[in-house]
Amino acid sequence: xxxxxxxxxxxxxxxxxxxxxxxxxxxxxxxxxxxxxxxxxxxxxxxxxxxxxxxxxxxxxxxxxxxxxxxxxxxxxxxxxxxxxxxxxxxxxxxxxxxxxxxxxxxxxxxxxxxxxxxxxxxxxxxxxxxxxxxxxxxxxxxxxxxxxxxxxxxxxxxxxxxxxxxxxxxxxxxxxxxxxxxxxxxxxxxxxxxxxxxxxxxxxxxxxxxxxxxxxxxxxxxxxxxxxxxxxxxxxxxxxxxxxxxxxxxxxxxxxxxxxxxxxxxxxxxxxxxxxxxxxxxxxxxxxxxxxxxxxxxxxxxxxxxxxxxxxxxxxxx
Amino acid sequence: xxxxxxxxxxxxxxxxxxxxxxxxxxxxxxxxxxxxxxxxxxxxxxxxxxxxxxxxxxxxxxxxxxxxxxxxxxxxxxxxxxxxxxxxxxxxxxxxxxxxxxxxxxxxxxxxxxxxxxxxxxxxxxxxxxxxxxxxxxxxxxxxxxxxxxxxxxxxxxxxxxxxxxxxxxxxxxxxxxxxxxxxxxxxxxxxxxxxxxxxxxxxxxxxxxxxxxxxxxxxxxxxxxxxxxxxxxxxxxxxxxxxxxxxxxxxxxxxxxxxxxxxxxxxxxxxxxxxxxxxxxxxxxxxxxxxxxxxxxxxxxxxxxxxxxxxxxxxxxxxxxxxxxxxxxxxxxxxxxxxxxxxxxxxxxxxxxxxxxxxxxxxxxxxxxxxxxxxxxxxxxxxxxxxxxxxxxxxxxxxxxxxxxxxxxxxxxx
Amino acid sequence: xxxxxxxxxxxxxxxxxxxxxxxxxxxxxxxxxxxxxxxxxxxxxxxxxxxxxxxxxxxxxxxxxxxxxxxxxxxxxxxxxxxxxxxxxxxxxxxxxxxxxxxxxxxxxxxxxxxxxxxxxxxxxxxxxxxxxxxxxxxxxxxxxxxxxxxxxxxxxxxxxxxxxxxxxxxxxxxxxxxxxx
Numbered sequence: 032x033x034x035x036x037x038x039x040x041x042x043x044x045x046x047x048x049x050x051x052x053x054x055x056x057x058x059x060x061x062x063x064x065x066x067x068x069x070x071x072x073x074x075x076x077x078x079x080x081x082x083x084x085x086x087x088x089x090x091x092x093x094x095x096x097x098x099x100x101x102x103x104x105x106x107x108x109x110x111x112x113x114x115x116x117x118x119x120x121x122x123x124x125x126x127x128x129x130x131x132x133x134x135x136x137x138x139x140x141x142x143x144x145x146x147x148x149x150x151x152x153x154x155x156x157x158x159x160x161x162x163x164x165x166x167x168x169x170x171x172x173x174x175x176x177x178x179x180x181x182x183x184x185x186x187x188x189x190x191x192x193x194x195x196x197x198x199x200x201x202x203x204x205x206x207x208x209x210x211x212x213x214x215x216x217x218x219x220x221x222x223x224x225x226x227x228x229x230x231x232x233x234x235x236x237x238x239x240x241x242x243x244x245x246x247x248x249x250x251x252x253x254x255x256x257x258x259x260x261x262x263x264x265x266x267x268x269x270x271x272x273x274x275x276x277x278x279x280x281x282x283x284x285x286x287x288x289x290x291x292x293x294x295x296x297x298x299x300x301x302x303x304x305x306x307x308x309x310x311x312x313x314x315x316x317x318x319x320x321x322x323x324x325x326x327x328x329x330x331x332x333x334x335x336x337x338x339x340x341x342x343x344x345x346x347x348x349x350x
Numbered sequence: 351x352x353x354x355x356x357x358x359x360x361x362x363x364x365x366x367x368x369x370x371x372x373x374x375x376x377x378x379x380x381x382x383x384x385x386x387x388x389x390x391x392x393x394x395x396x397x398x399x400x401x402x403x404x405x406x407x408x409x410x411x412x413x414x415x416x417x418x419x420x421x422x423x424x425x426x427x428x429x430x431x432x433x434x435x436x437x438x439x440x441x442x443x444x445x446x447x448x449x450x451x452x453x454x455x456x457x458x459x460x461x462x463x464x465x466x467x468x469x470x471x472x473x474x475x476x477x478x479x480x481x482x483x484x485x486x487x488x489x490x491x492x493x494x495x496x497x498x499x500x501x502x503x504x505x506x507x508x509x510x511x512x513x514x515x516x517x518x519x520x521x522x523x524x525x526x527x528x529x530x531x532x533x534x535x536x537x538x539x540x541x542x543x544x545x546x547x548x549x550x551x552x553x554x555x556x557x558x559x560x561x562x563x564x565x566x567x568x569x570x571x572x573x574x575x576x577x578x579x580x581x582x583x584x585x586x587x588x589x590x591x592x593x594x595x596x597x598x599x600x601x602x603x604x605x606x607x608x609x610x611x612x613x614x615x616x617x618x619x620x621x622x623x624x625x626x627x628x629x630x631x632x633x634x635x636x637x638x639x640x641x642x643x644x645x646x647x648x649x650x651x652x653x654x655x656x657x658x659x660x661x662x663x664x665x666x667x668x669x670x671x672x673x674x675x676x677x678x679x680x681x682x683x684x685x686x687x688x689x690x691x692x693x694x695x696x697x698x699x700x701x702x703x704x705x706x707x708x709x710x711x712x713x714x715x716x717x718x719x720x721x722x723x724x725x726x727x728x729x730x731x732x733x734x735x736x737x738x739x740x741x742x743x744x745x746x747x748x749x750x751x752x753x754x755x756x757x758x759x760x761x762x763x764x765x
Numbered sequence: 766x767x768x769x770x771x772x773x774x775x776x777x778x779x780x781x782x783x784x785x786x787x788x789x790x791x792x793x794x795x796x797x798x799x800x801x802x803x804x805x806x807x808x809x810x811x812x813x814x815x816x817x818x819x820x821x822x823x824x825x826x827x828x829x830x831x832x833x834x835x836x837x838x839x840x841x842x843x844x845x846x847x848x849x850x851x852x853x854x855x856x857x858x859x860x861x862x863x864x865x866x867x868x869x870x871x872x873x874x875x876x877x878x879x880x881x882x883x884x885x886x887x888x889x890x891x892x893x894x895x896x897x898x899x900x901x902x903x904x905x906x907x908x909x910x911x912x913x914x915x916x917x918x919x920x921x922x923x924x925x926x927x928x929x930x931x932x933x934x935x936x937x938x939x940x941x942x943x944x945x946x947x
Binding site: 083099119124 | 453
Binding site: 363364365367498527529530531533534535536537633634636637639640721722723724725 | 780783784787788791796797798799800801802822823824825826827828830921
């Protein structure tokens with residue numbers, strides 16, 4: 032008789048080969064998606080990563096205070112404006128000096144999609160040898176829930192508040208991960224916290240791809256405070272984001288897209304938004320606009336993955 | 351017959367531009383990481399370096415960044431990881447990277463950067479002036495200024511010696527005039543690699559500075575607050591103060607190896623018996639020296655105090671040289687918004703009480719590509735002589751824009 | 766010290782002319798300092814360069830307002846006011862022109878050199894870039910340089926076939942410039 036069958040969670044635990052380098056009781060909100068992610072990464076990739084972070088929700092924990100810190104990782108506190116350029120400098124010097132390394136440039140969506148996008152794109156264009164991880168909580172949370180480029184249509188934030196003359200953000204979110212895939216970097220992927228095994232696999236693929244150049248991970252990391260949902264629902268929110276195709280899970284190798292999870296019967300996006308207060312003001316017509324956006328993006332993504340499957344990647348681009 | 355340009359034992363004479371001199375000095379310093387982004391009038395520097403790199407003459411990581419902000423961020427990080435670095439910029443590029451410039455100084459990363467001076471006003475300008483240097487003087491960097499192409503090369507090498515000195519560890523910016531020096535082809539004595547290695551070898555004998563390494567359990571760029579931050583700031587301020595004496599020492603070390611000395615923080619030209627002095631910096635000093643020689647023939651006792659180190663401000667050295675002089679004309683190639691007089695004038699004025707009676711006036715010249723001509727310098731000397739003789743003289747004269755002088759009520763009057 | 770002002774248009778090699786001459790002077794143990802002033806960089810736009818050549822180190826970093834020698838690479842500029850501005854009495858002018866009739870005049874102009882540098886350049890290097898021809902012509906007219914340092918200076922700017930072709934240009938400029946006392 033064989034041993035107990037391994038559950039999904041035990042499989043995930045197999046990926047956690049290293050210690051959690053963070054101390055207990057750090058300054059994240061209860062239920063913070065970012066906390067789960069930032070503790071997860073070094074447990075999968077190792078405690079010898081060099082992690083960079085910017086002023087953000089991660090800063091009070093990732094960056095030390097004066098000469099004290101909440102973790103034992105080698106870290107570099109950078110400005111949002113040049114985060115990818117800072118990571119570039121580290122990775123390039125280590126390469127020059129022959130120092131084995133995994134530089135992880137760890138930033139929120141405000142840095143990745145907005146103020147730091149220029150140098151992120153530049154680093155990807157130059158195929159710099161490090162991993163860039165964007166934790167996307169769809170806004171500038173640390174400064175009080177302002178809108179960013181990845182905030183979705185209809186979301187109420189402090190700079191796109193719902194009011195008598197406004198239905199929240201009236202612009203569609205940009206697809207950051209797809210933009211990065213179009214740089215044709217060795218590895219691009221989306222991941223989230225309800226599919227930790229998938230996240231772990233993608234972290235490891237990113238680490239391997241880094242030997243050939245730039246790797247980008249876009250992780251949906253919900254914010255209980257900023258989005259307005261019960262802290263214990265963080266994982267469920269992620270699960271529904273995937274099940275509605277609001278946040279599809281895919282990866283791209285040198286720009287060639289492949290879905291890593293295909294949701295056979297996607298649920299309506301309202302099953303996702305009903306959990307989250309920032310959408311609570313939307314009526315049926317508004318929600319339909321969000322649904323249409325989700326559908327269109329998925330169609331385009333799906334189409335790209337099929338189309339790219341039909342296109343032969345030139346031999347010179349394979350490595 | 352093949353005419354060689356004056357072959358020497360440990361160097362060679364070349365006719366090169368200021369920009370080429372900077373690029374060659376950077377190459378000789380053997381940087382590990384160089385970030386390159388073009389901006390007039392610096393572009394030749396990074397083109398030269400790119401050529402060296404492409405021909406295998408420079409063993410470095412060359413990052414052709416997408417903007418100056420990234421250039422400073424990249425070299426700052428590489429420096430904190432332990433590397434020797436180089437980049438160059440000018441005016442708008444300098445202010446586009448300013449957040450990283452501040453962060454670099456705060457992190458005490460020993461970065462060396464060349465800034466080719468160019469106007470940085472409220473409108474687009476591609477012209478000479480030192481406004482970019484003035485716009486960033488509080489960055490916490492050490493600022494050095496070159497007078498000619500030879501000094502450009504020498505200062506870049508000295509910048510590494512200074513920035514990476516264990517007792518200093520403050521980033522250094524080498525400034526020189528765009529257009530008038532960047533594109534000027536002059537005779538330059540270019541040292542051989544072995545001599546430069548010898549000059550910088552002392553840096554290897556020092557204790558190793560702290561570096562960000564994988565698994566090193568060390569962070570930088572933490573959140574500074576209260577006592578911890580104050581400690582950092584005080585150390586930074588103190589290090590800048592120490593760099594004055596260090597720069598004097600380095601001048602002597604340089605003289606020993608390369609045979610050239612510039613006098614350290616300041617250069618005093620025909621100052622000993624001078625009654626009247628012009629204070630200046632950068633390329634204007636060459637012109638001023640020529641006019642001084644001519645004036646001396648006429649019996650005018652005039653000298654030049656050339657400011658080579660601008661930050662930290664060499665107050666003590668300047669007071670020592672200027673004390674007791676009858677009148678001082680400070681030449682600014684920039685403006686100080688909100689103050690009467692140019693920026694260097696206002697800074698020197700803070701030392702007025704220590705000068706024991708010297709009178710001071712401010713000259714604004716050479717901004718927005720205007721030329722500091724020999725005629726302009728003569729006017730400055732004559733005006734300052736008038737001041738020494740007790741004549742009524744304006745406190746601030748825009749030599750380059752005489753039409754815009756202030757009303758008579760603003761004149762200083764004989765004091 | 767000789768104060769020389771060079772005039773031409775973008776693409777004619779005005780700046781390189783002044784650099785090569787500074788280089789040539791350095792090869793004789795003397796000093797040269799030259800730099801350009803231009804507006805927008807593009808072919809056809811007026812370019813001015815300044816050269817100071819001396820047996821002592823050159824310290825001035827200003828433009829040249831009272832030139833002793835003028836070098837004009839573009840024939841269309843031959844009678845331009847800007848060109849003659851400040852020319853000192855007894856001044857010289859070297860003109861690149863296919864027309865060798867004397868149709869320039871100025872009260873301070875005492876010596877004129879004319880050379881069809883474009884033609885020679887086309888013959889030797891296949892391009893109408895007159896600068897190296899002008900270098901040779903300048904040496905002859907001014908009497909400040911022998912031919913050898915001028916040819917040697919080219920090594921820092923050209924190599925291979927281009928170098929030998931441009932050396933021919935310098936030599937022909939030296940030999941073929943027509944000099945007139947006015």
